[in-house]
Structures are given as structure tokens and as C-alpha cells.
Amino acid sequence: MTDITKQTLSELINNIKTKKISSEEVTKAFIDRSEKSKKLNTYITESFDRAIKKAKQFDQNPNFDLKLPGIPIAVKDLFCTKDVKTTAGSKILNNFIPTYESTVTQNIWNEGAILLGKLNCDEFAMGSSNETSYFGNVESPIDENLVPGGSSGGSASALAANLTPVTIGTDTGGSIRQPASFTGTVGLKPTYGSCSRYGIVAFASSLDQAGPMSQNVKDCAILNEVISSYDEKDSTSVDFKRGKYSVELSKNIKGKKIGIPKEYRVDGMPKEIEELWQKGINFAKDCGAEIIDISLPHTTYALPTYYIVAPAEASSNLARYDGVKYGFRSKGDNLIDMYEKTRSEGFGSEVQRRVMIGTYVLSSGYYDAYYLKAQKVRNLIKNDFDEAYKKVDAILTPSTPSSAFKIGEKKDDPVSMYLNDIFTVPVNLAGLPGISIPAGHDKKGYPLGLQIIGKAFDEQNILNIAYSMEEKINFKNKIADWWIK
Amino acid sequence: MSKNKSEYLINRKDNQYEVVIGLEVHAQVTSDSKLFSTSSTKFGAEPNTQVSLVDAAFPGMLPVINEFCVKQAIKTGIGLNAKINKRSVFDRKNYFYADLPQGYQISQFKDPIVGEGKVILDMPEGQKEVGIERLHLEQDAGKSIHDIDPDNTLVDLNRSGVALMEIVSKPDLRSPDEVSAYIKKLRSIMRYLGTCDGNMQEGSLRADVNVSVRLKGSKDFGTRCEIKNVNSIKFMQSAIDYEANRQVDLIEEGKAIDQETRLFDTKKNETRSMRSKEDAHDYRYFPDPDLLPLEVSDEFIEKLKSDIPELPDDKKKRFINEFKLSPYEATILVSDIEIAKYFEQVVTKMGKNRDIKLAVNWITGELFALLNSKNLEISQSPISAKNLSILINLIKNGTISGKIAKTVFEHMIDGDQDPQKIVQEKGLKQQSDPKALEALIDKIINDNREKAIEYKNGKEKLFGFFVGQAMKASSGKANPQLINEILKKKL
Numbered sequence: 001m002t003d004i005t006k007q008t009l010s011e012l013i014n015n016i017k018t019k020k021i022s023s024e025e026v027t028k029a030f031i032d033r034s035e036k037s038k039k040l041n042t043y044i045t046e047s048f049d050r051a052i053k054k055a056k057q058f059d060q061n062p063n064f065d066l067k068l069p070g071i072p073i074a075v076k077d078l079f080c081t082k083d084v085k086t087t088a089g090s091k092i093l094n095n096f097i098p099t100y101e102s103t104v105t106q107n108i109w110n111e112g113a114i115l116l117g118k119l120n121c122d123e124f125a126m127g128s129s130n131e132t133s134y135f136g137n138v139e140s141p142i143d144e145n146l147v148p149g150g151s152s153g154g155s156a157s158a159l160a161a162n163l164t165p166v167t168i169g170t171d172t173g174g175s176i177r178q179p180a181s182f183t184g185t186v187g188l189k190p191t192y193g194s195c196s197r198y199g200i201v202a203f204a205s206s207l208d209q210a211g212p213m214s215q216n217v218k219d220c221a222i223l224n225e226v227i228s229s230y231d232e233k234d235s236t237s238v239d240f241k242r243g244k245y246s247v248e249l250s251k252n253i254k255g256k257k258i259g260i261p262k263e264y265r266v267d268g269m270p271k272e273i274e275e276l277w278q279k280g281i282n283f284a285k286d287c288g289a290e291i292i293d294i295s296l297p298h299t300t301y302a303l304p305t306y307y308i309v310a311p312a313e314a315s316s317n318l319a320r321y322d323g324v325k326y327g328f329r330s331k332g333d334n335l336i337d338m339y340e341k342t343r344s345e346g347f348g349s350e351v352q353r354r355v356m357i358g359t360y361v362l363s364s365g366y367y368d369a370y371y372l373k374a375q376k377v378r379n380l381i382k383n384d385f386d387e388a389y390k391k392v393d394a395i396l397t398p399s400t401p402s403s404a405f406k407i408g409e410k411k412d413d414p415v416s417m418y419l420n421d422i423f424t425v426p427v428n429l430a431g432l433p434g435i436s437i438p439a440g441h442d443k444k445g446y447p448l449g450l451q452i453i454g455k456a457f458d459e460q461n462i463l464n465i466a467y468s469m470e471e472k473i474n475f476k477n478k479i480a481d482w483w484i485k
Numbered sequence: 486m487s488k489n490k491s492e493y494l495i496n497r498k499d500n501q502y503e504v505v506i507g508l509e510v511h512a513q514v515t516s517d518s519k520l521f522s523t524s525s526t527k528f529g530a531e532p533n534t535q536v537s538l539v540d541a542a543f544p545g546m547l548p549v550i551n552e553f554c555v556k557q558a559i560k561t562g563i564g565l566n567a568k569i570n571k572r573s574v575f576d577r578k579n580y581f582y583a584d585l586p587q588g589y590q591i592s593q594f595k596d597p598i599v600g601e602g603k604v605i606l607d608m609p610e611g612q613k614e615v616g617i618e619r620l621h622l623e624q625d626a627g628k629s630i631h632d633i634d635p636d637n638t639l640v641d642l643n644r645s646g647v648a649l650m651e652i653v654s655k656p657d658l659r660s661p662d663e664v665s666a667y668i669k670k671l672r673s674i675m676r677y678l679g680t681c682d683g684n685m686q687e688g689s690l691r692a693d694v695n696v697s698v699r700l701k702g703s704k705d706f707g708t709r710c711e712i713k714n715v716n717s718i719k720f721m722q723s724a725i726d727y728e729a730n731r732q733v734d735l736i737e738e739g740k741a742i743d744q745e746t747r748l749f750d751t752k753k754n755e756t757r758s759m760r761s762k763e764d765a766h767d768y769r770y771f772p773d774p775d776l777l778p779l780e781v782s783d784e785f786i787e788k789l790k791s792d793i794p795e796l797p798d799d800k801k802k803r804f805i806n807e808f809k810l811s812p813y814e815a816t817i818l819v820s821d822i823e824i825a826k827y828f829e830q831v832v833t834k835m836g837k838n839r840d841i842k843l844a845v846n847w848i849t850g851e852l853f854a855l856l857n858s859k860n861l862e863i864s865q866s867p868i869s870a871k872n873l874s875i876l877i878n879l880i881k882n883g884t885i886s887g888k889i890a891k892t893v894f895e896h897m898i899d900g901d902q903d904p905q906k907i908v909q910e911k912g913l914k915q916q917s918d919p920k921a922l923e924a925l926i927d928k929i930i931n932d933n934r935e936k937a938i939e940y941k942n943g944k945e946k947l948f949g950f951f952v953g954q955a956m957k958a959s960s961g962k963a964n965p966q967l968i969n970e971i972l973k974k975k976l
Binding site (some may be wrong): 079080086087098099197199201204205207216232233234235251312313318319320325336337339359362363364367377478 | 525538547579581582588640770776777862
């Protein structure tokens with residue numbers, strides 16, 4: 001049998017179900033490798049002892065009807081987990097232990113999964129390189145001093161380094177798809193309203209969506225099937241008929257119409273990305289899809305729109321971290337002084353930057369010029385997609401405008417950092433599902449991803465397209481375990 | 486312009502000023518659970534025992550609208566003859582305070598659930614219409630307690646998230662008396678609807694009072710000041726009186742009025758500045774992305790309309806028509822739903838041969854006096870509507886006199902006793918047997934021959950003496966009408 005940690009999720013499920021391996025063996029294997037991989041700094045909180053205990057319990061009384069029987073999974077530290085510290089990558093929640101469980105994580109435990117620990121991420125999911133975390137930056141297993149992307153950087157790194165068989169992240173403007181693209185893994189952002197936001201530390205409520213990250217498309221479908229559920233505790237959760245994504249997964253995409261938006265050919269896009277995209281178009285054709293040129297005319301406004309809407313919501317969502325009820329508190333001479341010190345010391349500089357941007361764009365006198373206008377543009381962007389979907393079934397784009405960069409390279413240049421999200425952000429603004437699949441390497445050997453964007457609630461379709469293309473692309477991640485001495 | 490005497494005007498030298506008042510009433514929605522969580526809203530619980538994770542704004546917690554509160558707001562809108570908006574939006578009002586766990590209050594800013602409406606006031610000089618600008622739903626904040634610990638402020642979040650209706654009037658009110666009538670009318674309507682208990686002591690009803698003044702006859706509004714969070718009608722009246730005079734004094738001195746928020750000091754009976762317009766919060770309102778716009782269908786509204794009970798204005802009309810009450814009597818009886826209910830119960834239980842006038846007199850007279858003296862609501866009345874109706878019938882059919890009835894009434898207080906039983910046990914039945922009364926009177930005339938002669942000789946006021954003697958001899962039970970008749974005949 002191959003090394004346990006190299007097995008895909010579906011292989012692990014099969015091997016556990018057929019009793020070839022126990023949950024305890026699997027759990028221990030991932031823990032052992034995680035212990036050897038501390039250099040990557042993927043974990044904020046390890047829950048290894050508890051995981052082994054749970055694995056033993058599963059083995060003693062196994063239920064093989066579950067979808068994730070005894071499978072250990074580490075999750076992004078943005079999901080509140082009962083009795084396990086949840087920090088959102090921030091000092092302000094450094095000591096916060098929830099008494100409750102997020103719906104998404106509850107869904108995976110209900111299907112037999114076991115929590116390995118909480119994975120590093122950008123502070124409050126604000127970042128594209130995992131450099132804004134209070135708990136230090138995460139390194140990519142792809143190369144030394146390379147960022148794994150963000151904000152679900154710990155998740156992407158842990159997944160690519162085989163420290164967890166699959167993981168879940170959150171995606172507000174690309175936080176699943178961009179790190180998936182940077183680490184040669186698969187990441188799906190489901191339709192807004194597909195996964196409950198209950199118990200997920202909020203960044204920008206109208207954009208946030210949890211989603212699966214995995215080694216391959218099939219695993220992605222399995223996990224999405226588990227985490228997507230209608231939840232009365234989230235008023236924006238949508239009660240649509242959810243498919244059995246893994247069961248209905250099909251490589252037959254003959255006749256599917258795939259749109260290529262001309263506006264995604266941005267100025268200064270590296271040749272490698274251009275070539276990757278063309279390669280993707282050819283693969284899609286090989287799979288039997290029909291390629292159609294489309295236009296999404298307002299794409300160019302997506303990034304500025306996003307950087308108004310998301311900070312605006314964040315500035316309000318983060319107001320609750322005031323030192324009064326829970327989390328970090330600094331001593332102050334009076335209430336205002338306590339607020340100021342708590343929030344200046346408790347939040348990192350990127351979070352503070354966005355809170356300030358958000359406060360500014362909502363201020364009276366600026367609201368109409370910024371927030372209101374951004375909402376109007378957001379509608380135009382949504383309409384662009386609606387128009388396009390009259391002609392096509394899905395849209396194919398690169399996931400990111402470049403491959404992963406070195407740690408520190410863009411840290412002091414927020415705008416250049418924000419540009420990372422240029423292809424992913426429109427999808428969040430329109431509330432659509434998007435999946436990033438690994439499709440090739442740049443000349444440095446770093447992975448590059450392609451994004452398939454679907455119609456609302458049409459996850460099955462983009463999973464099928466990804467599944468079909470995955471076979472043709474036949475991507476192999478080049479990971480040399482450089483961090484293990 | 487009305488020219489009645491009760492007009493509220495402020496005179497300075499040759500100038501006459503009128504005061505312009507608009508109210509923002511905060512009425513707590515009657516509901517077992519909060520606006521966006523399932524926590525209890527019961528008043529008076531131990532601090533922080535009615536707080537959910539949502540109310541305390543824990544990370545990742547989300548609001549879910551309580552449909553019952555939405556229904557209550559719509560019902561109130563219907564009661565205010567207002568437009569119900571089929572689509573309304575919840576916004577976040579952002580500000581920092583220790584008792585505001587989310588760092589924002591969920592409220593409705595641009596698109597409230599209820600639009601324009603009106604309320605009719607019954608003033609001594611006639612009816613007055615007051616416009617309603619809007620009604621919206623919002624969360625209450627928690628409570629900061631500054632006087633328990635010398636070094637710290639304590640926070641009680643039991644109120645955090647409780648549903649409030651903010652009812653905004655148009656600037657149509659012109660005097661403290663109109664404000665009083667307006668608050669009472671709003672409270673009455675909401676109590677009829679069961680949408681707010683109107684209990685001002687418990688903070689279920691409080692108001693921000695906007696006051697400005699202008700020269701009488703002027704069409705332009707003066708600069709207004711907002712007096713925050715006044716929680717009794719008396720305080721509202723005093724605050725307006727003080728504030729209006731303060732503003733007039735400033736104008737007379739040639740000074741400008743600053744648009745500002747003020748507080749009413751109930752001990753000193755004066756308003757003082759809280760913050761100026763320049764220091765006003767920028768609340769950064771924006772639609773709450775955790776909540777979808779609230780949409781209600783025509784059927785939903787129609788269903789609620791069909792559940793609306795008879796409201797005070799209609800009830801008053803009916804009382805006047807059906808029971809031939811005077812408008813004054815009807816106004817008193819419909820002012821509170823419990824009083825109206827009690828009255829109607831008495832009327833129903835009196836049966837066919839009912840004397841409504843008598844019932845009104847007994848309720849607004851003896852019963853109100855009793856409730857006042859014991860500081861009770863009519864719903865807590867020691868005498869039930871049933872027993873009061875029996876008592877009134879006993880008077881009506883001559884079993885007891887009105888005077889004896891008062892004695893019986895006193896006895897009834899103790900355990901809501903049946904007046905018939907009291908009359909029987911205490912032997913209070915009126916003596917209406919003419920023969921027995923004749924014998925009794927014969928004896929009195931015999932015993933007081935001299936006085937009888939004096940009477941016959943023209944000292945007519947002695948008639949009262951004989952009536953008194955007869956009543957005394959019968960221990961008050963003699964039918965006074967018969968006594969009168971017999972005495973007149975015999976003397």
C-alpha cells in the first residue's frame with residue numbers, strides 16, 4: 001500500500017471501509033507527518049491527542065455508512081470549533097475558545113470526520129499570501145520561502161504537503177481558489193448560500209463562502225456534498241435541491257458550451273498564464289466542449305468594487321472585537337481608550353487598513369460616491385454573468401494572474417497584492433460557484449491553476465468539467481519534502 | 486389657527502410663540518423572544534441570564550428574523566392607519582458602546598416596514614389629527630450600570646436584541662397636553678392590538694422629543710433640539726415646557742439656537758446639552774448583509790388585517806351609538822382596552838333590563854376611586870364585572886338603595902363576594918312593604934308630635950328630619966321613595 005498520507009480522500013475512505021487500515025492508523029500517519037512539518041507553520045492549534053482518541057473511538061465502534069468514516073481533517077482557523085481555540089489568525093481572538101460549532105464543520109463531524117487541528121490563515125481572512133497572520137506566515141511545500149497564497153494559506157499548504165487528506169477553507173475574494181492555484185491543489189468556492197456561514201468568523205458577509213480543498217476533483221465533490229446544506233441559522237442560506245455531487249460526477253461534458261471572456265486578458269499578464277489558458281481551452285475542446293468567446297464588460301471594475309464592498313462590511317463585522325466580551329483586551333483609562341488600545345494592539349496592520357477603508361467608504365458624504373456606487377457596479381457585474389450564461393454553460397479563466405511569489409515580495413505593496421484576486425473576485429461579487437484546478441507549471445516549476453466559473457447552484461456542472469479536464473491535464477505536483485530534515 | 490383657550494403659547498413682550506413638537510416613540514414589541522434570537526424577553530430577570538450567543542455577538546453568530554415581531558409591527562402599522570411596505574430593509578447603525586455587543590444596532594433606515602399613517606387625538610376642544618411619518622423595527626441595546634462598582638461599569642445584556650418599534654410622528658404636536666394625549670392614544674392602540682404593553686416604568690415605552698419654537702403664525706420651522714430618551718409623560722411635558730421656554734429666551738436675546746441633542750434632568754427639571762450637531766455620530770448606515778430584504782405578501786398583510794380587533798376610535802363610535810353614551814363617557818371607557826372590556830362585560834351580564842347610565846356611573850365613580858386608592862389596574866380589580874353587574878341590577882330593581890349599594894360595594898371588595906349574598910346575610914334588603922313602612926312612620930309621627938305640628942305650620946325643612954328618622958328606624962333599609970310618599974300623605 002502507498003504511504004497513507006499520499007492517498008487521496010476516496011482511497012482512504014475505501015481503505016477504511018474495507019478495513020485495510022484503521023482510522024487510528026490514518027490519523028497517526030497524518031499527525032506524524034504534521035509533526036515533521038512544523039517548519040511550514042500550517043497549524044495554529046493542533047488537536048492531535050483528541051484526534052487519536054476520537055479515531056480509537058471510531059475504530060471501536062465504526063460506522064462505515066458515513067461519508068467520511070474516521071477521516072482526520074484539519075480545517076481553516078476561521079471555523080468556530082466547540083472547545084477548540086479559534087483565532088481567525090488574529091491576536092484579538094488569541095484566547096478565544098468557542099462553546100459552539102460552525103454548521104460546516106458540524107456537517108463533516110456528523111459524517112464521521114475527526115478534527116486534526118486548526119490551520120493558519122491570513123488575519124480575519126484578509127490577505128493573499130498568509131503573511132498577515134498573527135501566528136506568522138505559512139510556507140508553501142512547493143518551495144522554500146514561497147507563499148502558499150491566502151487567505152486559506154495554511155489549508156493549501158497543509159493539503160499540498162499531505163498533512164491533511166482534504167481541508168475546508170473560506171473564500172471571500174479568492175481565498176480558496178488562489179492558494180489552491182499556488183499549491184497545485186483543487187479548491188471550490190460554492191455558490192453564495194450553498195454552505196452555511198453560521199459559526200464562521202465573518203469577514204465580508206455578502207461575499208464569504210466556505211468550500212472544499214482537495215488533491216483532486218473527486219475528493220472535492222465528496223467534501224462539497226458533505227458541507228453544503230440548508231441552514232435556518234443563516235438567513236442567506238438557500239434552500240435549493242443539492243446534488244449528490246460525488247455520485248453524479250461525470251467526465252462526459254460533450255457539447256457543453258464554455259465561454260472565454262476577453263476582458264480577462266489583462267495588461268501585463270505573464271506569457272505563461274496566457275499559454276496556460278490556451279492550453280486549458282484546448283483541453284476543454286479535447287473533452288468535447290464547445291468554446292465560445294464571450295464578454296464580461298464590467299470585469300475591470302470588479303477589483304475596485306470588491307475593495308469597497310468587502311472592507312465596508314468588514315469594518316462593521318469586526319466592530320464586535322472591542323475587548324468587552326471576549327478575546328484580547330488592553331487596559332485603558334476609560335472605555336474609548338480601552339477600545340483604541342485593544343483594537344490597535346489586537347488587529348494587525350492589514351486588518352486595520354481595511355477597517356479604515358471600510359469606515360471611510362461608509363461615512364456620510366462618501367457613502368454615495370463609494371459604497372452605493374460599488375453596489376451598483378456589483379449589479380452590473382452580476383448582469384454581465386447573467387448575459388453570458390444565456391450563451392454558455394460555464395466560463396474558463398486562469399485562476400490567478402501569476403504563480404506564487406516569495407515571502408515578503410509584495411508585503412509592502414498592498415495594491416500589487418490585491419491584484420492577485422483579479423480573476424477570482426468577480427465570482428464572489430456575482431455569488432457564483434468557481435473551482436480552481438491545477439493545470440501546469442511555470443518555468444520555475446511553480447503550479448498554475450485554471451478557474452471554471454459556473455451558473456448559480458450549478459456546482460455539478462463545473463465539477464464535471466473540472467473532472468473531465470483533470471484527466472486530460474494529468475497534473476503532477478512537484479513536492480520534494482524540502483522542509484523535512 | 487384655533488382660537489381656543491387651551492392653546493399653548495409662550496408670551497414675551499409683544500411676541501407670541503408656538504411650540505412645534507415631533508416624537509420618536511420607542512415601543513417594545515410584545516413578544517416572548519427577541520427580534521433576531523430565541524432568547525426570552527421577560528422583564529426583571531437576573532442580569533445576563535437571557536442572552537444568547539447571537540445577543541452577545543459571538544464570532545460567526547448570525548441574526549434570524551423573528552416572524553412574530555414582524556407581524557406585531559405590521560399590526561401596529563394597521564392600527565395607525567398606515568401604509569405597510571411590502572419590502573423593507575434592515576440596516577446596520579454602527580457605533581461603539583459597551584452595551585452594544587455587535588458594535589452596531591440592526592435597525593431600518595431607508596426602507597422601514599411601515600410608512601405614513603395617522604392618529605386621532607380627542608382634545609377638550611375637539612379632535613386633532615397627528616401624522617405618522619414611519620414605523621420601523623430595531624434591536625434594543627443592553628444596559629450599562631455605572632453605580633454598582635466604583636471602578637467598573639457593569640453590562641447587562643438581557644435587553645440586548647429585544648425588538649423595538651420606533652414610531653416617528655410628523656411635527657404636528659403643539660403643546661405638552663397634545664403630547665400627553667398622543668402618547669396615551671398610541672399606548673391605547675398598541676394595547677388593543679397586543680403589540681406593546683406600554684409599560685413606561687419597565688421601559689417598554691419611551692420617547693425622543695423634538696422641540697422647536699416659532700412666532701405664532703409663522704410657516705417656517707425653527708431650529709429643533711432633540712431631548713433623548715424620556716420615559717414618562719410627566720417628564721415629557723416638563724421637558725417640553727422647559728425646552729420651549731429656553732429656546733424662546735434665546736431668540737428674545739437675539740441668540741441662535743444650536744441644533745443639538747439634549748438630556749432631561751428629572752431632578753432639576755431642566756434640559757441640558759448632550760452633544761452638538763458637529764459631534765453627532767456618523768452611524769455609517771448600510772444594509773445588513775446578514776439579512777435579506779424583508780418581503781411580505783398581500784395575503785400576509787390581509788390575514789393580519791382580518792385579525793385586527795375593534796380599535797378605540799371605532800369602539801368609541803359604537804359605544805355612543807349602541808349605548809347612547811356621551812362622547813366624554815365613551816372616551817374614558819375606550820381609553821384602555823381593559824376598561825372597555827370590563828364595561829362591556831358588565832353591560833352584557835346586566836341582561837335585558839339594563840341601566841347603562843348606572844353602570845357607567847358605578848365604573849367611572851366607585852370602581853375607579855377604589856382602583857385609584859389601591860393603585861390597581863382594572864384587570865386587577867377586586868370586584869369582578871359579574872358581581873358589579875349584579876350589584877347594579879339590585880339597585881335598578883329596587884332591592885337596595887344606591888346608598889346601601891355603597892355599603893354592599895365595600896363588603897364586596899373582600900374576596901369579590903356576591904352582592905346578593907351580602908344583602909341577604911347582612912339583612913340589607915330595602916324595606917318596600919308600604920304597610921310596614923306606614924306603621925313605622927305612624928310611630929315616628931306619634932313620637933314627634935310637636936315637630937309634626939311645626940311642619941304643618943309651614944316649617945317645611947322639617948320634612949328631612951322625618952325622612953332621616955324613618956331611615957334611622959329602618960337601619961337605612963327603607964325604600965326612600967316610599968318613605969317620601971308616605972310621609973307626604975301622613976304629615
